[in-house]
Amino acid sequence: MPIANFTLKTALLVATAALAIAAPVAAQNIGSVASQEPTLRGTPPGGGTRTLNLGTGVVQDETIASSASGRGQILFMDQTTLSLAPNTTIVLDQFVFNADGGGQMGLQMTQGALRFIGGTLSRGQEATVTTPTATIGIRGSSSLIQYLNGETVAVFLAGERLCITTPAGGRQCTSRRGGVLTEDGYQGRVNPAFLAQMLQLIDGAPRGGGGGTGLGSGVNNPNPSDRGPVSTTGEEFDPEVFDDDFDGDDARDFLPELPTPTGCTGPNC
Numbered sequence: 001m002p003i004a005n006f007t008l009k010t011a012l013l014v015a016t017a018a019l020a021i022a023a024p025v026a027a028q029n030i031g032s033v034a035s036q037e038p039t040l041r042g043t044p045p046g047g048g049t050r051t052l053n054l055g056t057g058v059v060q061d062e063t064i065a066s067s068a069s070g071r072g073q074i075l076f077m078d079q080t081t082l083s084l085a086p087n088t089t090i091v092l093d094q095f096v097f098n099a100d101g102g103g104q105m106g107l108q109m110t111q112g113a114l115r116f117i118g119g120t121l122s123r124g125q126e127a128t129v130t131t132p133t134a135t136i137g138i139r140g141s142s143s144l145i146q147y148l149n150g151e152t153v154a155v156f157l158a159g160e161r162l163c164i165t166t167p168a169g170g171r172q173c174t175s176r177r178g179g180v181l182t183e184d185g186y187q188g189r190v191n192p193a194f195l196a197q198m199l200q201l202i203d204g205a206p207r208g209g210g211g212g213t214g215l216g217s218g219v220n221n222p223n224p225s226d227r228g229p230v231s232t233t234g235e236e237f238d239p240e241v242f243d244d245d246f247d248g249d250d251a252r253d254f255l256p257e258l259p260t261p262t263g264c265t266g267p268n269c
Helices: 003-024 192-203 248-252
Strands: 029-037 040-043 057-059 065-068 073-075 082-085 089-097 103-117 127-130 135-148 150-163 171-174 178-181 185-189
Touching: 003 065, 029 192, 057 065, 065 073, 082 192, 135 192, 171 185
Parallel strands: 103 127
Antiparallel strands: 029 057, 029 073, 040 065, 065 089, 073 082, 082 103, 089 103, 103 135, 127 135, 135 150, 150 171, 150 178, 178 185
């Protein structure tokens, strides 16, 4: 009898150990869906595609895609916010957030457009958004990034610094509000028509109420729906700051380079 009991216990222990080894470890959430309209889908590593509803957790290496009419916001553990335009696909391929506030963040965007509002991680070092043609480095700031027809366009909204690095190794940065970077470097100040187009693409039709900019749906923190993006340094984004030189001709050109003041040659002019 003791021998039989011992054999049964041994078999149970072996079976339990085998199940423990075979069972996958649940991936840790690195953020959650803060808003979605109407359809946002995610494909975690090794899993099937799922619908991402409000509050659904997302994990590292998950692919997130918006539909042709869909938009969404992802709020990460460090308070970084990503707002996705329709037809946008990203991969959350790097997110480490330590207890002391250190870590790193990186993602890929294979198509579409997004708004990035930096959280804790981008204060200490650049968070990166990599497209097929460039890598955008975002340091303590908010920006708009678009990859369309084989071209990457990044617009610096507010904060510390925005940089672009090409596969060939070229790198340029700007800390000028409204500064535009492409694979060809610094392109000058953003055209108001292009800015308005990108914001409406990402946020949808403006919503009334709140007395703010009406840039569409948002999350309670750090990007309330009644104001525009903020940087980690506390700067507010005011889209009207870009309207000074707007006229009818601007609507025909997305990215005109405005005249550079005499004696000024850098991207921060």
